[in-house]
Amino acid sequence: DAMVIQNPRYQVTQFGKPVTLSCSQTLNHNVMYWYQQKSSQAPKLLFHYYDKDFNNEADTPDNFQSRRPNTSFCFLDIRSPGLGDAAMYLCATSRDGFPAYQEGEQYFGPGTRLTVT
Amino acid sequence: KQEVTQIPAALSVPEGENLVLNCSFTDSAIYNLQWFRQDPGKGLTSLLLIQSSQREQTSGRLNASLDKSSGRSTLYIAASQPGDSATYLCAAGTSYDKVIFGPGTSLSVIP
Numbered sequence: 248d249a250m251v252i253q254n255p256r257y258q259v260t261q262f263g264k265p266v267t268l269s270c271s272q273t274l275n276h277n278v279m280y281w282y283q284q285k286s287s288q289a290p291k292l293l294f295h296y297y298d299k300d301f302n303n304e305a306d307t308p309d310n311f312q313s314r315r316p317n318t319s320f321c322f323l324d325i326r327s328p329g330l331g332d333a334a335m336y337l338c339a340t341s342r343d344g345f346p347a348y349q350e351g352e353q354y355f356g357p358g359t360r361l362t363v364t
Numbered sequence: 365k366q367e368v369t370q371i372p373a374a375l376s377v378p379e380g381e382n383l384v385l386n387c388s389f390t391d392s393a394i395y396n397l398q399w400f401r402q403d404p405g406k407g408l409t410s411l412l413l414i415q416s417s418q419r420e421q422t423s424g425r426l427n428a429s430l431d432k433s434s435g436r437s438t439l440y441i442a443a444s445q446p447g448d449s450a451t452y453l454c455a456a457g458t459s460y461d462k463v464i465f466g467p468g469t470s471l472s473v474i475p
Contacts, residue, residue: 253407278461289368289453289465290408297461337407343460350415351396351460355408 250274251356253338259362260328268323268359270338279321280353281313282337290337296321297343325361333363366391368456368466376472377444385439385469387454392432395457399428399439402451402468411452412439444473 252271260266270279277298282290294303296315310332312324325332338356342349367390377383387397396415400408412421412428414437420429427440437454451470455463 251407289467291465292462295461302461335405339408341461349413351457351463352398352410352413353408353455353463354410355400357407358405360405 251338251340251354253336253356253359255359256357257360257362259364260325261364262330263327266325266328266361268325268336268338268361270321270323270356271319272338272340272354272356273319274340274342274354275318276340276342276354277318278341278343279315280337280339280341281311281321281323282339284335284337284358293323328361328363330363333361335360366394366456366458366464368454368464370452370454370466370469372469373467374470374472376474378474379444379446381444381473382440382442383444383471385441385452385454385471387437387439387456387466389435389437389456389464391456391458392435394432395459397428397430397437398455398457398463399426399437400453400455402453404451408453441471444471446473446475449473 280295281293284290293307315321335358339353341353398413399411414430425442451468453468455465457463
């Protein structure tokens with residue numbers, strides 16, 4: 248089945264130790280997103296890629312970086328995690344274009360729960 | 365700047381009842397409106413997507429409507445079941461590649 252996959256599902260890292268979260272998709276969608284979601288809050292968009300074009304949100308801290316080496320994979324790098332970065336990180340995809348009735352529909356992965364100790 | 369709100373924040377209903385969840389957005393110039401379901405500790409599952417040119421979408425016991433002029437969308441759930449218990453989020457698409465999420469409504473269906 249076509250899907251969005253996130254690994255690992257649970258990640259524990261130490262304060263200040265770099266960590267990378269991964270996302271892959273078999274939907275062949277041209278747009279990929281990274282969201283941060285804290286407990287009982289709405290998902291907050293960090294950045295997204297339209298193909299290889301990177302779009303950073305104005306309030307995303309410099310501590311968060313992303314890479315998209317090809318259509319299928321996208322990575323979230325947290326260079327120096329702080330206690331406030333503990334959250335669920337959600338990857339999503341969507342397509343631009345045909346069919347129009349599905350354009351913009353976002354498909355989410357299961358998320359990676361990050362704990363910072 | 366687009367803002368999305370959802371009322372109520374939490375809702376508890378007995379099994380079998382029909383219910384309506386509300387979503388409001390401040391800027392009527394939306395691209396689309398999407399409803400999601402989120403179970404505790406899990407990712408989001410897309411339920412229904414309404415494009416800006418559409419008025420409603422239906423899937424099984426779910427019906428979502430969109431009224432851009434009033435800045436509102438509703439999600440109607442018929443004959444609720446305990447398995448419907450989850451948080452329901454709406455998201456207003458500001459373009460084909462960006463959405464703004466509401467805070468969600470936590471639904472509990474009591475057997």
